[in-house]
Amino acid sequence: MKITKAVIPAAGLGTRVLPATKVMPKEMLPIVDKPAIQYIVEEAVQSGITDILIITNRGKGFIEDHFDKAPVLESILERDKKYDLLESISHLDKLANIHYVRQIETKGLGHAISKARMFAGNDPVAVLYGDDVVVGGNAPATKELIDAYGTYGKGVIGIKPVTRKEIVNYSCVKVDHVKDNIFRCTDMIEKPQRDEDVFSLYSILGRCILPPEIFDILDRTPPGAKNEIQLTDAMRELAITSGMTAVEYSGTRYDIGNKFGIMKATIEIGLNHPEIGEEFRQYLYELTNSGILDKPEMLK
Numbered sequence: 001m002k003i004t005k006a007v008i009p010a011a012g013l014g015t016r017v018l019p020a021t022k023v024m025p026k027e028m029l030p031i032v033d034k035p036a037i038q039y040i041v042e043e044a045v046q047s048g049i050t051d052i053l054i055i056t057n058r059g060k061g062f063i064e065d066h067f068d069k070a071p072v073l074e075s076i077l078e079r080d081k082k083y084d085l086l087e088s089i090s091h092l093d094k095l096a097n098i099h100y101v102r103q104i105e106t107k108g109l110g111h112a113i114s115k116a117r118m119f120a121g122n123d124p125v126a127v128l129y130g131d132d133v134v135v136g137g138n139a140p141a142t143k144e145l146i147d148a149y150g151t152y153g154k155g156v157i158g159i160k161p162v163t164r165k166e167i168v169n170y171s172c173v174k175v176d177h178v179k180d181n182i183f184r185c186t187d188m189i190e191k192p193q194r195d196e197d198v199f200s201l202y203s204i205l206g207r208c209i210l211p212p213e214i215f216d217i218l219d220r221t222p223p224g225a226k227n228e229i230q231l232t233d234a235m236r237e238l239a240i241t242s243g244m245t246a247v248e249y250s251g252t253r254y255d256i257g258n259k260f261g262i263m264k265a266t267i268e269i270g271l272n273h274p275e276i277g278e279e280f281r282q283y284l285y286e287l288t289n290s291g292i293l294d295k296p297e298m299l300k
């Protein structure tokens with residue numbers, strides 16, 4: 001079955017990036033010159049997605065505006081013959097059919113996804129977390145997961161190895177290797193605190209494909225870690241009952257929901273940027289050679 005629908009949950013409070021996210025949604029924070037959510041929408045589109053539901057909440061109108069037309073700005077750029085700049089914004093309202101629904105109360109990722117029931121209908125949906133940007137790799141991450149859904153016919157999670165220290169803040173999955181980057185997942189837990197719950201050092205990072213059964217499961221999933229309705233708890237039922245497929249996707253993932261992740265994304269994506277990449281590389285060489293990394297207080 002062809003997967004053409006994607007859900008992007010973007011209704012979190014973004015408290016780890018305050019004060020920047022007091023007014024500005026974290027999904028709109030720029031990585032060089034594009035807001036994070038644009039990378040995510042582009043990945044979905046490059047994976048064959050035609051319809052996207054973005055889950056928002058109060059104050060996230062910037063996201064809707066970003067994927068809308070900007071008639072005044074566009075006509076000024078046209079008048080001034082700034083065609084490159086015009087091209088950089090004029091396609092944004094045509095990338096996909098983008099729909100929006102509000103999560104009125106911030107009750108967790110699982111609760112946010114439950115708002116997509118009507119949108120999904122009887123179709124499987126791709127889920128791309130609004131604060132996980134994935135770039136590079138052999139194919140867009142969502143495409144790698146969609147291909148695995150086509151091959152194995154079960155819900156799919158995108159996984160990556162993390163450190164033992166990190167895993168307590170992430171999810172943890174029990175997996176058996178099938179072949180190459182494909183695993184069978186039979187259990188998972190959100191934020192494992194006890195040693196015996198650390199099944200592996202693989203975590204679900206930002207991407208999954210959910211079959212329509214997930215919505216009934218979500219409706220009966222009680223609040224879990226952080227007293228939030230956790231998507232991992234609902235997917236656990238799928239993993240235990242019917243099994244899920246896990247794909248170690250090939251791209252590089254940046255968590256733009258925390259300050260360090262934003263810095264890494266900005267530097268690494270900036271280094272390859274067609275307009276400023278070379279100048280930025282030169283700047284970084286000079287900066288590292290200046291000894292500033294050993295004495296950052298020199299800049300204070």
Ligand code: UTP
Nearest residue numbers: 009010011012013014015016107108112130131
């Ligand atoms: P996070 O837990 O990283 O988002 O959720 P958060 O709540 O904004 O994080 P804090 O406040 O910094 O700890 C992962 C994804 O799920 C969305 C977020 O927007 C993010 O894309 N989310 C989370 C929702 O849509 N609704 C929620 O209730 C919680």
